[in-house]
Amino acid sequence: MPETHPARRPPGELEASVLAALWAAGGPLTPADVQRDLGRALARTTVTTILARLHDKGAVARTRSGRGYAxxxxxxxxxxxxxxMRTELDKEEDRETVLARFVSQLSPDDEQLLRALLDDAEAGTDADAGTDAEPGTAAEAGTGEGGGPR
Incomplete structure (x- = not known):
């Protein structure tokens, strides 16, 4: 009788689950804390590997906590x-075509929102106050000089 394997998770699902646990916590978590918050569905070594990969990608920061990290x-x-989005854009040599195709696939509401954000950036206002947006990035996106969300 052939072995049955559970269906593979979609790419990024584990990282998304770990990040969701970190966002919900509101403070630093160790791999054991994350494992507990995820209902112990994953081995601690798996959680540790995911956290290390997220750290390598710059998605999480870590500080020493005992012999490990939080x-x-x-x-x-x-x-x-x-x-x-910025990482994907940076992979492409023909940024103009990528951006043009992205914009052509926006819904009318999203296109209107993007226009308003670019107008705000050009006017020097921060339409995204209080978030992790980096200053000046939206204005660069409108100039065609390699800007866009970071």
Missing amino acids: YTPTQDSPGLAARR
């Missing part, structure tokens, strides 16, 4: 999504 997210969920 982790905190470096950005909120929207900030992390913006960072992933």
Whole structure:
């Protein structure tokens, strides 16, 4: 009889679960804390590996906690999504085509929102006050000089 294996998780699902636990905590968590918060569904070594990978990607910061580390997210969920978008854009040589195709696929509401954000950035106002947005990035996006969300 053939072995049955559970279906593989979609890419990024474990990282998303670990980040959700960190965001909900509001403070540093050790791998054991994250494992507990996730209902012990994952081995501690798996959680530790995921946290180390997130640290390598810059998504979490770590501080010494006993013999190991405690982790905190470096950005909120929207900030992390913006960072992933920027990383993908940075992989492409033809940024103009990538951005043009991205904009052409926006819904009318999202297109209007993007226009308003670019207008605000051009006017020097911070439409995203109080978040992890980096100053000046939206204005750079409108100039075609390699800007965009970081």
